[in-house]
Amino acid sequence: xxxxxxxxxxxxxxxxxxxxxxxxxxxxxxxxxxxxxxxxxxxxxxxxxxxxxxxxxxxxxxxxxxxxxxxxxxxxxxxxxxxxxxxxxxxxxxxxxxxxxxxxxxxxxxxxxxxxxxxxxxxxxxxxxxxxxxxxxxxxxxxxxxxxxxxxxxxxxxxxxxxxxxxxxxxxxxxxxxxxxxxxxxxxxxxxxxxxxxxxxxxxxxxxxxxxxxxxxxxxxxxxxxxxxxxxxxxxxxxxxxxxxxxxxxxxxxxxxxxxxx
Amino acid sequence: xxxxxxxxxxxxxxxxxxxxxxxxxxxxxxxxxxxxxxxxxxxxxxxxxxxxxxxxxxxxxxxxxxxxxxxxxxxxxxxxxxxxxxxxxxxxxxxxxxxxxxxxxxxxxxxxxxxxxxxxxxxxxxxxxxxxxxxxxxxxxxxxxxxxxxxxxxxxxxxxxxxxxxxxxxxxxxxxxxxxxxxxxxxxxxxxxxxxxxxxxxxxxxxxxxxxxxxxxxxxxxxxxxxxxxxxxxxxxxxxxxxxxxxxxxxxxxxxxxxxxxxxxxxxxxxxxxxxxxxxxxxxxxxxxxxxxxxxxxxxxxxxxxxxxxxxxxxxxxxxxxxxxxxxxxxxxxxxxxxxxxxxxxxxxxxxxxxxxxxxxxxxxxxxxxxxxxxxxxxxxxxxxxxxxxxxxxxxxxxxxxxxxxxxxxxxxxxxxxxxxxxxxxxxxxxxxxxxxxxxxxxxxxxxxxxxxxxxxxxxxxxxxxxxxxxxxxxxxxxxxxxxxxxxxxxxxxxxxxxxxxxxxxxxxxxxxxxxxxxxxxxxxxxxxxxxxxxxxxxxxxxxxxxxxx
Numbered sequence: 001x002x003x004x005x006x007x008x009x010x011x012x013x014x015x016x017x018x019x020x021x022x023x024x025x026x027x028x029x030x031x032x033x034x035x036x037x038x039x040x041x042x043x044x045x046x047x048x049x050x051x052x053x054x055x056x057x058x059x060x061x062x063x064x065x066x067x068x069x070x071x072x073x074x075x076x077x078x079x080x081x082x083x084x085x086x087x088x089x090x091x092x093x094x095x096x097x098x099x100x101x102x103x104x105x106x107x108x109x110x111x112x113x114x115x116x117x118x119x120x121x122x123x124x125x126x127x128x129x130x131x132x133x134x135x136x137x138x139x140x141x142x143x144x145x146x147x148x149x150x151x152x153x154x155x156x157x158x159x160x161x162x163x164x165x166x167x168x169x170x171x172x173x174x175x176x177x178x179x180x181x182x183x184x185x186x187x188x189x190x191x192x193x194x195x196x197x198x199x200x201x202x203x204x205x206x207x208x209x210x211x212x213x214x215x216x217x218x219x220x221x222x223x224x225x226x227x228x229x230x231x232x233x234x235x236x237x238x239x240x241x242x243x244x245x246x247x248x249x250x251x252x253x254x255x256x257x258x259x260x261x262x
Numbered sequence: 263x264x265x266x267x268x269x270x271x272x273x274x275x276x277x278x279x280x281x282x283x284x285x286x287x288x289x290x291x292x293x294x295x296x297x298x299x300x301x302x303x304x305x306x307x308x309x310x311x312x313x314x315x316x317x318x319x320x321x322x323x324x325x326x327x328x329x330x331x332x333x334x335x336x337x338x339x340x341x342x343x344x345x346x347x348x349x350x351x352x353x354x355x356x357x358x359x360x361x362x363x364x365x366x367x368x369x370x371x372x373x374x375x376x377x378x379x380x381x382x383x384x385x386x387x388x389x390x391x392x393x394x395x396x397x398x399x400x401x402x403x404x405x406x407x408x409x410x411x412x413x414x415x416x417x418x419x420x421x422x423x424x425x426x427x428x429x430x431x432x433x434x435x436x437x438x439x440x441x442x443x444x445x446x447x448x449x450x451x452x453x454x455x456x457x458x459x460x461x462x463x464x465x466x467x468x469x470x471x472x473x474x475x476x477x478x479x480x481x482x483x484x485x486x487x488x489x490x491x492x493x494x495x496x497x498x499x500x501x502x503x504x505x506x507x508x509x510x511x512x513x514x515x516x517x518x519x520x521x522x523x524x525x526x527x528x529x530x531x532x533x534x535x536x537x538x539x540x541x542x543x544x545x546x547x548x549x550x551x552x553x554x555x556x557x558x559x560x561x562x563x564x565x566x567x568x569x570x571x572x573x574x575x576x577x578x579x580x581x582x583x584x585x586x587x588x589x590x591x592x593x594x595x596x597x598x599x600x601x602x603x604x605x606x607x608x609x610x611x612x613x614x615x616x617x618x619x620x621x622x623x624x625x626x627x628x629x630x631x632x633x634x635x636x637x638x639x640x641x642x643x644x645x646x647x648x649x650x651x652x653x654x655x656x657x658x659x660x661x662x663x664x665x666x667x668x669x670x671x672x673x674x675x676x677x678x679x680x681x682x683x684x685x686x687x688x689x690x691x692x693x694x695x696x697x698x699x700x701x702x703x704x705x706x707x708x709x710x711x712x713x714x715x716x717x718x719x720x721x722x723x724x725x726x727x728x729x730x731x732x733x734x735x736x737x738x739x740x741x742x743x744x745x746x747x748x749x750x751x752x753x754x755x756x757x758x759x760x761x762x763x764x765x766x767x768x769x770x771x772x773x774x775x776x777x778x779x780x781x782x783x784x785x786x787x788x789x790x791x792x793x794x795x796x797x798x799x800x801x802x803x804x805x806x807x808x809x810x811x812x
Binding site for chain 1: 582647653803
């Protein structure tokens with residue numbers, strides 16, 4: 001039986017009357033490149049926040065790498081890397097200073113931290129601005145730095161909330177290659193993205209959340225097979241997504257109301 | 263083709279902008295804090311209105327007095343007062359940032375002359391401009407009451423003077439906007455502003471010492487002021503009162519020349535903005551790095567006694583301190599304040615034939631004042647973390663390490679400040695007696711460490727995001743301020759009571775002994791509180807992140 005990297009049972013999070021995450025049971029096998037999809041406001045970021053310790057669940061439980069998060073938060077956090085929503089950067093540090101700070105927070109020794117920081121800055125093409133503060137980075141540069149910080153300690157699970165948003169095509173290509181290499185070496189990657197083509201190209205397994213509930217989970221092949229009446233293996237992730245999420249018709253744009261534009 | 267069939271008039275566009283501002287204000291009132299702000303604004307408005315109205319009477323009386331008593335050239339003084347207020351007041355509030363960016367209007371299809379007209383109209387909506395216009399009208403009324411024949415000339419002069427002032431004010435504002443768009447200059451500007459405000463306290467002692475010798479220099483400079491707009495406005499009016507048309511025309515022409523000159527300069531500035539002048543300092547996407555990695559050895563770790571996490575936070579806090587020009591410059595304040603107080607109090611005592619202030623009184627008093635200033639930021643110590651606060655909750659560390667790191671840096675800064683201030687005291691006033699020195703040092707430990715425990719609780723419970731180099735909208739949480747106020751009053755009362763108990767009982771070493779005991783208790787309480795605060799931070803992490811990532 002394969003190792004389970006992430007497992008949740010009836011994970012629920014309520015904000016007053018709103019149930020943002022409604023009893024989801026996730027299972028992600030170690031080494032998977034896992035795409036977590038859903039329309040705006042579906043509960044993707046809330047789920048990632050719960051899985052990374054930024055938000056406490058209202059009820060339910062979760063285990064990461066077999067460890068109960070609530071019982072061993074520090075041990076779990078040592079094994080995971082996160083690019084949270086908004087990136088969580090200290091904007092008054094330079095890129096190198098931030099990476100060194102994060103490396104030390106994960107208890108890497110100074111020499112290792114320094115070496116890895118420099119290699120990551122080179123890889124992310126951020127090394128030629130050593131004195132520039134993060135506050136002065138472009139959005140794409142900040143995204144690359146956040147990703148560098150998330151991997152500096154060699155995490156076993158990497159959580160990425162919209163990692164390619166604002167990143168140029170060249171850098172995105174390099175990042176995708178890096179992430180693919182990490183999964184080959186056994187790292188589990190849990191990714192959310194609105195760009196379904198990216199998820200389709202990178203991820204082997206996908207879960208779809210809609211209005212807080214998990215409405216589909218499995219490999220792309222399994223999801224394709226689950227859609228009756230479609231063109232089997234030629235079905236794109238976008239078609240799968242729309243057929244699952246758009247079923248109730250609420251997401252369909254009312255084009256006839258904008259006739260003056262068309 | 264777009265469905266726009268006709269262009270909108272200048273007045274309609276001004277009306278639209280006014281409407282937009284109203285909507286921004288109305289929508290902001292949906293939040294409770296903003297409603298409280300509005301109440302504060304109304305109170306401020308009423309007080310400002312009373313001030314403006316009071317000064318209207320003064321300007322009316324001034325205008326009437328100078329014209330009726332045959333000294334119309336003195337009216338230039340009134341023009342100078344208005345000119346300085348109109349120009350300097352907006353500069354002083356510029357550091358607080360504009361809450362509506364006028365330049366954002368450029369996304370709409372405005373012509374340059376419309377943009378210019380809206381810019382000027384906007385200038386008249388400032389408090390300084392409204393107040394100045396009221397005062398100018400009051401002055402006109404006063405002069406007219408004294409001599410009705412001057413009304414047309416007065417209206418002409420005042421009209422040009424208003425236009426000139428609003429033009430200069432917009433020009434300065436526009437240049438400031440360009441200057442303050444750079445983060446570094448914005449922070450430096452703010453820091454220098456605070457320092458210059460504090461430096462005003464030096465005026466009294468410096469005037470006492472150097473006032474007589476500075477007077478001739480000032481008198482030599484006076485003729486040059488005659489060629490500046492407020493003096494020209496005053497001369498033009500005086501010439502009209504004395505029926506000297508040639509002199510009036512000369513002064514008025516020069517005033518008009520100033521208006522044309524500054525209008526030209528403002529037009530150039532607005533044209534640059536209109537063409538899309540880039541003020542942002544956001545970096546362009548990075549080009550590919552070709553530099554090779556240079557191996558550089560950091561040397562031994564100076565913070566090796568601390569855990570890696572605490573050391574990392576101390577380093578990060580130090581970097582944040584050095585990059586916050588405002589905080590950096592404010593470190594100069596305590597020694598500076600001691601210098602000011604020692605100069606003022608020394609002068610006060612000597613002028614009454616008394617001795618200089620007693621070091622036994624001055625030393626604890628100044629240290630209390632110093633702690634009052636330096637401890638204030640500790641009550642909202644996560645204010646500048648921004649989104650970085652998330653790192654503390656995703657990294658494998660206990661929150662006590664974060665608190666320890668932050669507190670350690672604050673203690674280091676405090677120690678440095680106290681040493682600097684002691685050096686200043688030694689130079690200016692002299693050292694206190696040994697018992698008072700020991701008692702004060704122990705009291706410092708007691709009050710600082712005791713406050714740190716409360717301040718850590720306050721920082722976690724009442725967080726409020728703040729931004730570097732900005733003061734507009736940079737309010738502390740009301741509760742944090744209240745807690746800080748209460749804690750400082752409590753500590754101050756305990757300390758003062760103990761200090762005086764020594765004098766009352768005749769046991770002069772009693773305060774020192776009591777403070778040593780209290781300091782030890784405060785240190786023990788501080789370490790005992792860290793685990794409880796870690797639990798509290800875990801419970802409050804959502805509100806903490808929400809407040810700081812906004």
